[in-house]
Amino acid sequence: MKMLINGEWRDSVSGKVFLVHNPATGDVVGEAPLGGEDDVRSAIEAAGEAFADWSARSSRDRGKVLFFAAEEVRRRNTDLAALLTAEQGKPIREAVDEINGFANILEYYHALSAGERGEFMNLGGYGRVTVERRPLGICGAIIPWNMPAIIMGWKIGPALTAGNTVVLKPARTAPLTCMKLAEILGDAGLPPGVLNVVTGPGETVGREIARNPGVRKVSFTGEVGTGRQVALDAAPALKRLTLELGGSDPMIVCDDADIPAAVEGVVRGRFYNCGQVCTAVKRLYVYESIADEFVRRLTARVEAIVVGNGMDRGVGMGPLNNRAGLERVVGQVDAARDRDEGEIVTGGQAPRGEAYERGHFFLPTLIAGVPHDSVLFAEEVFGPVLPIATVPGLDEALELANNSRYGLGASVWTHSADVIARATEELEAGIVWVNQHLRIPPEVPFGGTKASGIGRENGSRALEEYMEEKAVLIRL
Template sequence: MTILTEAPSTAAEIYATARLGLYIDGEWRTGAAGRVFDVLNPATNEVIGQVPRAETSDLDDALAAAERAFPLWRDTSAFEKSRILLKAVALLRERAPEIGRLMAIEQGKPLKDAVTEVTRVSGTLEWCAQESRRLYGRIIPTDVDTSLTVRYEPVGVVGAIVPWNFPAGSPMRKMSAAISAGCALVIKASQEVPATVCALAEVFHDAGLPKGVLNLVFGRGAETSEHLIDSPATRLIAFTGSVPVGKQLNARAGALMKPTIMELGGHAPVIIAADADPVQAARRTSAAKWANAGQVCTSPSRIFVHESIAAEFTAELVRLAAELVVGEPLAEGVTMGPLINEKRVEATEHLVQDAVAHGATVAFGGERLSGEGRAEGGYYYAPTILTGVPLDAEVMSEEPFGPIAPITTFTDLDEAIRIANSLPFGLAAYGFTESASTADILARGFEAGILSINHCGGSVTEAPSGGVKESGLGRESGPEGVQAYLITKRVSHKLR
């Protein structure tokens, strides 16, 4: 494992050029009380900016703006909606390098990955913009004197709440689907990574999105989220985040009979069957495991390997971890950056220590990178591979959301599937096999909303993603992702 510790001196200068503000009714503003959140660089723990904190009056202004904008945007033709959104797509692709730099600085993912994320979300918006022209209703044959049709109409004002780990991806999944469906929205983004989402709002503004259709705020989690849910203006709540918070928000929305889209946490199992290629499985698992330093809700986080190929799989996984370049996100060649904050480092340390106390072995990593191993003050933790991890270790039941790959072995495939399904989560699951019949067993057996065979791919733009059990409600992406922001209206018309 190579470690690059020199912080690019330009990081603070680049970030100083970012627009940080509340975007309400087509205008940029500060919070009513002038309060702010500090923005930290996770590579150095230095304050690099401040973003306004929305007060209740700011939230009410944003909600009122969305209410005013909704009827106008709802009634805008599908062709005009699509034209505006496709212009935003072009602007996103043009600005991807600069937006990616801001993301790398504030969130910690390597620059190449950050730019790729921006480019990818331009594809998300493009797909949804095109889908906005395909929101067909239908005609139902019935009695000769009655016309029976089904119409799909936007639900109204949406309240959206998104986390920090994908500063462009998480907001855009809400923005693109809701706006393409004809809704207006107020989105609360993470104050830890504000520059990226502010840049997205600028793109929509410059593309000509009517004022009030998109409103962006930053605020304290529960305080802001609860106000969005409780407001009579909002007709749907879309949330991405942890299971405990999702349960609380869903219960609050349910008390008001408001529908929700909940993309919550997971603890993705990977089953490498006896007939799998262990080297290929290790390479594809490795690529997904260390992405974003493991801070991904679909990250492979419980690895079950058949005992006959465990040694070969583990050796390749360790070899690949040793090739990682950990360091400053803007430094050339870096493949893994810091974690987002001290809390994530402490949580990672705890899970590793607990696993070792239960009998696991550290095959690679297992330590915070300090001194010469990191930039002073940065939140770095080594990519960590644990072997012989017992099922009663916390890491096998608690989502690590960090750079930990816990490995355990199995002999019976049915038992491995049973263990994989034994947790209350069901977001993503992965399997490796060279057998079509084994692939079918895995596809049928896994309890998850996102399933990949012979790779660890997560969400894609053109197909639905979402969880089962405690990992969420509803689906994002694909036609289902746009339809989630529509209501179904049945119209029966007596002709005579």
């Protein structure tokens, strides 16, 4: 697989490659060019040359390309999902859903493309005013390895629909599916140079995208420290920024909740994609009056999850994507164990057996009775570990839920209209779910508060993030 610049698949300037490994087996899945700063500059030059023609097209014509690409993605779903599982590790059914999700996003922005319009006002003595919306120019997209297809869609969907050109950097441990999706977009009619994909390290490829003055906007998804560096690198050119920087989502289960439904909500919300989701349930607060029953039911359900290679039938949770992520999760659990911060109800270690020896596996883990100042609550745990605390009621639950530097998502499980009204008002998060968690359709604006970032992806709002306004006042 080669990088895509100006519609051509080419090697990096260095001529070097890096290998992509299956996180379940350690086997080599493929290779990608080890790109560098010169490759990014070539991609930016190609994007600049392509911008005039692409931005001059009607939004409807641009949207048609996305629609045709979505059709082809759906047709090739099986192969794309297998590739995604091989490089990322998630169970094949989750990979199928993610590939379909990418197609959903393209179809959504195709639908929006038919209704693009500006504003008109008659202001009497001031004259007539039109407000035009125009694309920014070249946009950079830096995406992570946990949900590469979905997050690629979140970034390129609105950017391309708005008339921008894009330089995309996939994650080093999961670049292959993104490159295939870019190839499909080209086959669907996306002109050369409109979407360029440069693979390589974040410290060279990512930083050049963030620093290069030819890039007008950068959209980054990743951890807080890297997001701060992206903001610093982009600051001299006063670039537009969208930063989605992770979260530590609380889930509050009230005493009137549907317990079986809430248990399933925890299982999906925490252990989907091996817990490697920014909006995963990462802190669980359960009312004291139902805590024993809830934890008992949840434990039985979690212990039924089959851990293994995502391509194997019946597997409910695959490995973590990379060794560094596994080591961090192990370190966080060990730190909590050493400090006697709660009781490990189930899990807490890697599964045993020959089938797991070469992969980055960790058992789905529940830790009950976790003190409120535990490292498991203070840090984002990006893996299949769930700390649980009990609360006497809503006041303490909301206080603890908001006691975090993060503010990405949160959920409350209840049938009380009063509790719903208060929780949705007071929870400090960019998205609040009621009696559900994790799902984000493309119509819904997505982003966070506090350290979880700035800007929004998804929805019609995302188009505005990729456009600038020009007001024209006419007095005849």
